[in-house]
Amino acid sequence: MNVKRWAQTLKEEYPKGLLGEREALVSLLVGKGLSHAEAVEVARALEAQGYAHFLPGERPRWFFSSRSLDLKALMRALDEEYRAFVGEGDEEEEALAFLAARLEGDRDTAREVLEALQLAGYVENLYSPELARNRLFFRFPEALRPF
Incomplete structure (x- = not known):
């Protein structure tokens, strides 16, 4: 196999x-x-x-995914660390930069992960009053919470 x-x-x-x-x-x-x-x-x-x-x-x-990855660890980082991350560019570019940083700079895989999370309904584009601009917010079902 x-x-x-x-x-x-x-x-x-x-x-x-x-x-x-x-x-x-x-x-x-x-x-x-x-x-x-x-x-x-x-x-x-x-x-x-x-x-x-x-x-x-x-x-x-x-x-x-095109490469082996620990998706639960990435989701844990999005859940725990992303709120404090402030990137440059629009909200999608910011999320891609965050994911790519955790994937050793692999933007292609970061894009794959972001698209998969969006298609599954885990991503919402909302206004962030703290940043005074829109930002992607990640929400994961309870089934994935016990990381």
Whole structure:
């Protein structure tokens, strides 16, 4: 099983993520010719190695990253540190700068993460009275809170 190859294929085929609940990934892999047991194994490996990330909530989806990453650590940083971060540029550029700084300068992956969080409904563009301008605010469902 080549997890990185599976991750690349899924990222290319589903750049906006795979809609559906947790079992959607296994069902997709079964549809690609794997047995149910193999599909479960590949799905677990993708998630364990940081290439597949399930985002629950109102618009549940799987997000596939082009590189292995610890999405929960990034979300923890957004939840705990982002409020104090003041970047330059518009609100999206500010969020990208924050994420890229935590991804060793990898802006492409930062953009992937930001788009996935936006599509899952975890990002809201609101006015910040403290900064006297708009800012992206991140909200995560309770299922992801126990980091």
